Amino acid sequence: MTLLFAEDGLIVNLSDPEEKTMDRLIEKAEKQGYHGRVKKFTDYKQLCKALSKPRLLVFSLPHGGVGDKVLEGLMPNLEKGDIILDCGNEHFANTERRQAKCRGTNIRYIGCGVSGGYQAARAGPSMCPGGDESALRDVMPLLEKVAAKDKDGKPCVGIIGKGGAGHYVKMVHNGIEHGMMSAICEAWGILVKMGLGYEEIGNILKKWDSNGELKGTFLITIGADLSHKHDDKQDIKGNEHPLVISEVLDKVVQDVTGEEGTGVWSNQEAIEHHVPAFTLNVAHAFRLASAYRGDRIKANEVTDGGFPPQQLNIHDKDSFIEDLRKATYAACLASYIQGMHLISRADQAHKWDINYGNIWKIWRAGCIIKADYISDEILAPILLSSSLKAENIHLLFQKRVATDIRNAYPALRRIVSKVVETDQVAPALSATLEYYKIVTGTDLPTAFYEAELDYFGSHMFDKKGEKGTNGPLEGKFHFEWKPVRTQSQ
Ligand code: 6PG
Numbered sequence: 446m447t448l449l450f451a452e453d454g455l456i457v458n459l460s461d462p463e464e465k466t467m468d469r470l471i472e473k474a475e476k477q478g479y480h481g482r483v484k485k486f487t488d489y490k491q492l493c494k495a496l497s498k499p500r501l502l503v504f505s506l507p508h509g510g511v512g513d514k515v516l517e518g519l520m521p522n523l524e525k526g527d528i529i530l531d532c533g534n535e536h537f538a539n540t541e542r543r544q545a546k547c548r549g550t551n552i553r554y555i556g557c558g559v560s561g562g563y564q565a566a567r568a569g570p571s572m573c574p575g576g577d578e579s580a581l582r583d584v585m586p587l588l589e590k591v592a593a594k595d596k597d598g599k600p601c602v603g604i605i606g607k608g609g610a611g612h613y614v615k616m617v618h619n620g621i622e623h624g625m626m627s628a629i630c631e632a633w634g635i636l637v638k639m640g641l642g643y644e645e646i647g648n649i650l651k652k653w654d655s656n657g658e659l660k661g662t663f664l665i666t667i668g669a670d671l672s673h674k675h676d677d678k679q680d681i682k683g684n685e686h687p688l689v690i691s692e693v694l695d696k697v698v699q700d701v702t703g704e705e706g707t708g709v710w711s712n713q714e715a716i717e718h719h720v721p722a723f724t725l726n727v728a729h730a731f732r733l734a735s736a737y738r739g740d741r742i743k744a745n746e747v748t749d750g751g752f753p754p755q756q757l758n759i760h761d762k763d764s765f766i767e768d769l770r771k772a773t774y775a776a777c778l779a780s781y782i783q784g785m786h787l788i789s790r791a792d793q794a795h796k797w798d799i800n801y802g803n804i805w806k807i808w809r810a811g812c813i814i815k816a817d818y819i820s821d822e823i824l825a826p827i828l829l830s831s832s833l834k835a836e837n838i839h840l841l842f843q844k845r846v847a848t849d850i851r852n853a854y855p856a857l858r859r860i861v862s863k864v865v866e867t868d869q870v871a872p873a874l875s876a877t878l879e880y881y882k883i884v885t886g887t888d889l890p891t892a893f894y895e896a897e898l899d900y901f902g903s904h905m906f907d908k909k910g911e912k913g914t915n916g917p918l919e920g921k922f923h924f925e926w927k928p929v930r931t932q933s934q
Pocket residue numbers: 534559560561562618619622703704705706707708812813
């Protein structure tokens with residue numbers, strides 16, 4: 446982002462605990478022709494002195510304590526009207542705590558989610574700012590200049606709402622990202638078990654990316670791209686231009702997916718706000734389980750080899766792959782539905798006044814969950830409606846979404862049946878099937894759950910025929926399922 450700002454003509458005053466990191470960046474800036482535009486500072490006093498007023502301080506820090514420490518160090522050197530633009534993946538509650546702290550000294554704090562990875566940070570990321578309104582108005586022209594641009598040339602940035610809303614929406618973006626990535630890697634695993642080569646799989650992903658419901662989905666685009674990447678050099682056997690994915694995936698990459706935190710938070714928040722986020726929850730649990738490789742190895746031994754996915758013998762490959770495409774879309778759509786549901790619940794609870802049209806703008810390009818079909822066909826008609834209110838945002842109730850679910854559901858069911866039959870690993874796809882079944886169901890076996898709760902704990906139940914409730918509610922009726930013991934019994 447330093448280079449991005451420098452490219453835009455700004456003088457960037459850097460501060461980093463590692464002087465070498467700053468030196469490297471300055472060297473890069475010089476090489477790229479931004480002579481004298483990047484300067485380094487080793488103490489906050491000098492840094493703040495060098496900045497023109499009102500100062501704009503951009504944080505790009507790991508979340509948690511680091512941000513607090515940096516803020517504490519900067520505060521004595523800041524003045525009324527200065528702006529902090531926190532571009533880290535920060536927890537929204539930390540952002541709101543710091544905003545409250547800064548308010549006392551009239552320093553303006555913006556929590557800004559930044560998406561797109563390190564390459565987008567350089568080329569122009571998608572940005573999701575929220576917080577102090579006057580500060581947001583002041584920084585928007587700059588952010589609009591440097592942000593990613595969508596296919597119509599519009600910047601992928603917009604004011605999200607009050608308080609920590611910007612960081613919250615970015616956190617949910619990452620929850621959706623996890624759901625989508627899980628579904629895509631599960632589909633990839635199934636294609637491998639069909640005996641297809643990596644490049645063949647790359648061709649399939651390329652097709653998915655060019656047409657239909659997964660059209661223009663960034664995570665599919667890069668999946669196709671990385672499946673086709675050939676190295677410039679020879680491999681150790683002397684083969685010219687080996688396929689990188691074979692070199693890397695087969696020999697180097699462990700089946701372990703770590704995490705930085707935003708996935709944990711989005712799932713905690715979903716539970717906190719009583720949002721059934723099956724796909725996001727299970728995608729996250731999948732990542733967690735993958736990280737326990739040592740335990741998996743032990744469990745594999747004690748279960749005599751576990752339950753490895755069997756090779757798939759598919760008779761009609763084309764129609765199976767088409768089913769898989771639809772199933773993958775169903776899980777990506779479910780991730781969006783669950784994420785938007787969470788945002789609308791949190792918005793109502795925190796009174797952030799979220800601008801949903803701006804979420805659409807921000808997710809349209811430059812970010813990891815960019816998905817053209819979903820953006821154009823699903824989100825645009827809903828999120829761009831002028832009469833939109835947070836309480837009315839549930840993608841599940843929209844006609845177009847319902848049609849797509851109806852269309853994809855049989856394919857999803859066929860894929861999950863095959864998955865079950867042949868022990869394929871497909872947690873997010875399977876959870877998505879349950880999700881659609883349950884959230885559209887009106888005859889769930891939870892009636893028996895309720896009866897048992899009432900039996901042992903007098904938890905009370907709702908009666909059939911009562912108007913549907915939304916969210917957890919205390920039941921009103923109790924039945925004495927067994928006679929109460931008297932003292933003499
Ligand atoms: C982005 C990404 C980015 C990244 C996280 C990884 O929008 O550019 O979401 O923020 O995915 O740094 O976080 P997890 O390890 O928690 O997924």
